[in-house]
Amino acid sequence: MGKPAWKIVPRPLLETVLNNHAQRHRVHQPLFLHGPRGVGKSSLLLHRLLREWNHGPHLAAYLDFARSDPPLPKPWASWSSSGDPRTLTSVSTDLESALESLVERGVRLGCIGGRDVFSTLNKWHGLRSALCRVIGRRDEKMSISALWSRAVLAVSSKIDGREVDACIGDSLIGNSGNTVEEISYIREAVLSLKLAKEIVRLHQQWRGEAVRHLNRTGRYSMSLARSATDWPCILIELLSNAAEVDHFQPKLIINNIEVLRQAALDDDSTVSAPMYHDSFLWRLIALGVNEKSIPVILITSDSYYSCQAYVDFGYSNVFISRETFGWTPQEAKLHMVPQFFSQSEWKVIDEVIGPNPRHLSELHALMQQSSSLEVTGESGSNFEDLVDAYLAHLQVTVVNSAMESALDILKKFAEDVRNGKVADCRLHFGAPWRHPPRSSDPIKSLRWAKINLMDFVQSLVNAQFGLNYLADSSLEILDDPSAIAMLEVGLLYMQRDPSFVRPVSRGIQRCLVRWLVQEKLKMGFLEKMMFKWHRLIRGRSYRHLLKELGYK
Structure with missing residues (x-):
């Protein structure tokens, strides 16, 4: 007799903790969800929570830094030992793209305008030289805000109008309910974002030689590390300032955050991966402490984040830390018997492989395969043989x-x-x-x-x-x-x-x-x-x- 299809079992306590953090529009600290591999952290988010976090005013950007094409066949393996590490350029590009998509959604809702982009950028950067470079001439008498307005016009003349319309969306442009002023406001915000990104890239180019010297000598520079993470942190600050209850509540979920820390440096014009990782987290913490930030949930199976990260960042409660170990044997038995395994089968499982959810799902898939072979008369194995075969698979692979x-x-x-x-x-x-x-x-x-x-x-x-x-x-x-x-x-x-x-x-x-x-x-x-x-x-x-x- 075939077993029922596998399902993701609810985890009410852990789901409540994560929901309480994610449902707020702004929070003081990022949340780390960490635990051993195979205890169901990613499955819980993907199959139980992420849909709710993309409903109504809620908008969640989900990033898995360990993604690969094709997917790696070894889900148990640590990403630091699963072949060539991802490059810092590709990981940072994924992060920026996810945040840009959230900001674009905020622009279309009217929560983020061109002046918001200007004030956020002007808060952290001297803009005069970069704006003069964009405009093409230097004017010391003109104010920064006037230079910004001219630079937006200069950017609009360089960019194809269809590219701006694609960012705004056909539904907004073709909606007769939107006035010309509203469309102009959104168009200005889109152009301001492109101008802000160009200015940040200019600042990074000007620091390029200093960064290359830093990489050669292996030293540390806080200003250069901040420069490398300027764009994603500016986007997060924009989202945090624009977040509004029951209207626009963005959040960021990053799975396998350790990949960012272990990424390979493929371009000497940016800082090393550990420096980029630490700078990003430091600025995220500072934004939350000083002004509050959007909810950020970081998921990892790396032991560094359970026992060492809070030491490196100087304070035991610098993050909200939630550690999960999956099920206890009693909890697993309650969910698994008799729906997926019989009482006698569970005794063998509890003794040999334990209640790890990934072990149980993989063993269940092996049992399903064995049941289909028994129907065709090609298999005569008992349950102990299946468990031995699964252990041999674990041993070899x-x-x-x-x-x-x-x-x-x-x-x-x-x-x-x-x-x-x-x-x-x-x-x-x-x-x-x-x-x-x-x-x-x-x-x-x-x-x-x-x-x-x-x-x-x-x-x-x-x-x-x-x-x-x-x-x-x-x-x-x-x-x-x-x-x-x-x-x-x-x-x-x-x-x-x-x-x-x-x-x-x-x-x-x-x-x-x-x-x-x-x-x-x-x-x-x-x-x-x-x-x-x-x-x-x-x-x-x-x-x-x-x-x-x-x-x-």
Whole structure:
């Protein structure tokens, strides 16, 4: 008998928290929704909330920075280890395009006018030189507002009228209910936006050589970082000032915000991705604190935003932080039994792969496929065989490939140590990773990386797969390159409250044990002796960081 189609189960408490933030027209802080992979963060937004946030006066711009064409076949993989990272140019262009679409909607509603654009731009920039460049002549006696009006006329003469009409929309132009003055007001706002963007680009061109010098030297400049994020932040400020209850309530939702921080720099005329990311968040925070901003919801599975971002930004409550871990076993059983799984099947699932929603949906799809094969007489597998097949799929497609990426990160760490790029404080006395190979032999580097990674996984097993990184002031675990590598590839998650480092799911945890056993079986006699010596003399021991007794 076939199983019913999978459905997205409501999450009333989390939905209420997100709705309370998104339904306001202006808020004081951005909201971070973070948690391990596969717990249903994106599904909840796409299938349960986004439609309501685009109804009536509400307008939501949804951005997924991790989008790819074609889509990546590994949803469990961390975006930092899933191939070539996206370029900063493409990510910033997506951000600007989404915000421009919101602003254009505000212009068509009459909420944003040309003078609003001028006052917002004039608040942060000296405009005289750029306006004179647009006009083509310099006039020191003319006021800034008069120069702006002339520059708008100059832009209108350069731009095809059909391009402006396309921004306004045929429905507004052809609507007999709109007066000539209203259409002229909207047309002026569209031209003012194009002029503002041209001025911002001029300012960035003038700072181009300074930015290239900054990238060469690796230094930091707040003014240059602000210049790189001028246009998206000006658009957000315009939207925030124009937001009005029951008339125009825009909001911005960004999924996989960590992609912006990890983007590749493909153009030396802009600052690095981490600097761009930090400047964007700083200005978003400042706008919310000083004047209030539109609701901004940032979704991520990166542990940086759960345990480190608030430290880097200086205050534990600088963001509204909402961490979700999916279902508890009891909650999952309530939703899954008997609609999707029988009682006996659920006992196997709870023991082997746990209540992670993505595991359950993938296993359900596998059961549907098996049921269709049974109808044609091509399959005779039982449920335990299906679970074993699903674990094998996880092992091959997710864990093994992620561990290969983790080994590459460790080999890069060994190379950085040889080149003196690693601070001495990370190579403190007694650290198991203190003595990487002194030569650049790739075989020795791989052997060292594998022994260290196996040592870390063994210590994780001994600690029952849960390390309390704040217990006994044991933050030195964050210096461990193996821990950092497994966090980066997405197999471990560092949660904020309570402060545990653990595998993202029980299924991934079981696959990590299988990987450790497989690697031990592959070892030759010499490698086994080296591993045993490493465990005895330099091996990690994190048993004092065991999860609290009774906490599941």
